[in-house]
Amino acid sequence: MVTTHIPQPQTTPIQSALIVGNYCHDVLLQGGAVVAETLGGAASFISNVFSALSVSFHLTSKVGLDFKYPVNHDPIVIPTSKTTVFHAYFDQGHTENAHQDRVLKRVEVCDPINPSDLPDKRFDFGMAVGVGGEILPETLEKMVEICDAVFVDIQALIRAFDKNEGTVKLVGLKESGFYHLLPRVKFLKASSEEALFMDVEEVRQWCCVVVTHGKDGCEVFWKDGEMKIEPFGANQVDPTGAGDSFLGGFVGGLVHGLVVPDAALVGNLFGSLTVGQIGLPKFDLRLLQRIKDEVQRRKLHNTCWFEGGNDSMSFTKPDGHDEFHASLASTKLVPTCSIQECQRDVPRSAGSVEQVIQPPCNGQ
Numbered sequence: 001m002v003t004t005h006i007p008q009p010q011t012t013p014i015q016s017a018l019i020v021g022n023y024c025h026d027v028l029l030q031g032g033a034v035v036a037e038t039l040g041g042a043a044s045f046i047s048n049v050f051s052a053l054s055v056s057f058h059l060t061s062k063v064g065l066d067f068k069y070p071v072n073h074d075p076i077v078i079p080t081s082k083t084t085v086f087h088a089y090f091d092q093g094h095t096e097n098a099h100q101d102r103v104l105k106r107v108e109v110c111d112p113i114n115p116s117d118l119p120d121k122r123f124d125f126g127m128a129v130g131v132g133g134e135i136l137p138e139t140l141e142k143m144v145e146i147c148d149a150v151f152v153d154i155q156a157l158i159r160a161f162d163k164n165e166g167t168v169k170l171v172g173l174k175e176s177g178f179y180h181l182l183p184r185v186k187f188l189k190a191s192s193e194e195a196l197f198m199d200v201e202e203v204r205q206w207c208c209v210v211v212t213h214g215k216d217g218c219e220v221f222w223k224d225g226e227m228k229i230e231p232f233g234a235n236q237v238d239p240t241g242a243g244d245s246f247l248g249g250f251v252g253g254l255v256h257g258l259v260v261p262d263a264a265l266v267g268n269l270f271g272s273l274t275v276g277q278i279g280l281p282k283f284d285l286r287l288l289q290r291i292k293d294e295v296q297r298r299k300l301h302n303t304c305w306f307e308g309g310n311d312s313m314s315f316t317k318p319d320g321h322d323e324f325h326a327s328l329a330s331t332k333l334v335p336t337c338s339i340q341e342c343q344r345d346v347p348r349s350a351g352s353v354e355q356v357i358q359p360p361c362n363g364q
């Protein structure tokens with residue numbers, strides 16, 4: 001079917017957002033060899049999607065003097081610390097747990113983010129998106145005090161690191177030291193592997209829980225109901241950051257006035273775009289324009305849900321949800337731009353240490 005492209009007037013949301021989590025350096029390994037080295041960290045993937053969707057934000061992140069990536073949002077540089085580094089092993093059969101698509105090791109760790117590192121002002125919403133244990137319970141507590149709504153990636157709360165090798169293990173959410181703060185959190189996002197470390201039935205009484213299921217999309221659980229949100233097709237070459245980009249797309253959709261089920265579709269779309277590339281994805285500018293047009297056309301609220309509080313949040317799938325899925329899926333069919341016309345929050349430059357040698361894992 002041929003669809004006519006009608007450009008929509010674009011609006012830039014005016015909500016103030018705070019992203020908290022360290023940038024990191026990712027080394028992807030397969031068969032004992034390094035296949036790629038890239039900028040990583042949930043904060044960088046989410047910034048990338050926010051910039052794509054014209055959502056402005058403040059970012060609090062820490063790195064060491066060794067940090068060489070040219071980023072648009074400067075981190076706090078700690079002279080006595082190194083940038084957090086993860087090694088991701090993609091070897092088949094290497095995993096201890098059938099749910100894992102890779103084994104992660106934290107081989108360097110930057111300083112934690114303390115409450116005093118956060119800006120001394122209020123935000124409409126905040127995102128606690130640590131990767132290496134940098135978010136402390138007192139930091140999350142300060143976030144819920146200064147932000148009207150807080151979104152949390154459970155990976156910031158339940159990761160523990162083996163003393164010798166830094167291998168990432170998960171601990172139960174109840175034992176994490178963050179449990180008492182959950183009633184003050186608005187959304188908790190977990191992958192299906194991480195969701196095994198929490199009692200979804202209990203947590204959904206306090207906050208909305210979003211569980212991502214890789215190529216199968218995601219599920220949203222709230223106090224009185226739950227729903228599945230359909231995925232988008234993708235040719236997966238690297239799963240890294242899919243969950244982060246999902247969260248960026250989901251929150252970006254809410255900020256633009258979408259209701260929860262429609263925003264979750266935008267999350268699924270950005271997750272699917274991310275797995276098709278290695279490391280931090282570059283988005284085609286024409287594709288982005290089509291996505292933004294579809295979001296503008298679809299928005300059911302004139303204002304973002306933050307302005308109406310909890311009661312204004314709508315969880316049930318509105319009429320036209322399936323059509324919105326189809327129109328988002330069709331945005332992927334536009335002819336792509338040349339590489340120079342792609343958007344990414346973090347520009348490549350001569351100073352960048354990013355290198356891609358070959359995809360770490362092939363499509364499924």
Ligand SMILES: Nc1ncnc2c1ncn2[C@@H]1O[C@H](COP(=O)(O)OP(=O)(O)OP(=O)(O)O)[C@@H](O)[C@H]1O
Nearest residue numbers: 191212213214215217234239241242243268271272
């Ligand atoms: N192979 C895929 N095909 C299509 N969409 C995908 C695929 N993998 C992931 N996605 C999309 O991205 C979202 C997040 O993926 P996933 O559940 O793998 O997150 P994750 O395990 O937290 O990822 P990561 O830890 O690598 O950031 C999914 O809900 C889905 O919408």
Ligand SMILES: O[C@H]1[C@H](O)[C@@H](O)[C@H](O)[C@@H](O)[C@H]1O
Nearest residue numbers: 026040041042086131241244
């Ligand atoms: O860059 C990646 C990405 O942010 C992943 O979501 C996280 O699980 C990894 O620890 C990190 O290295």
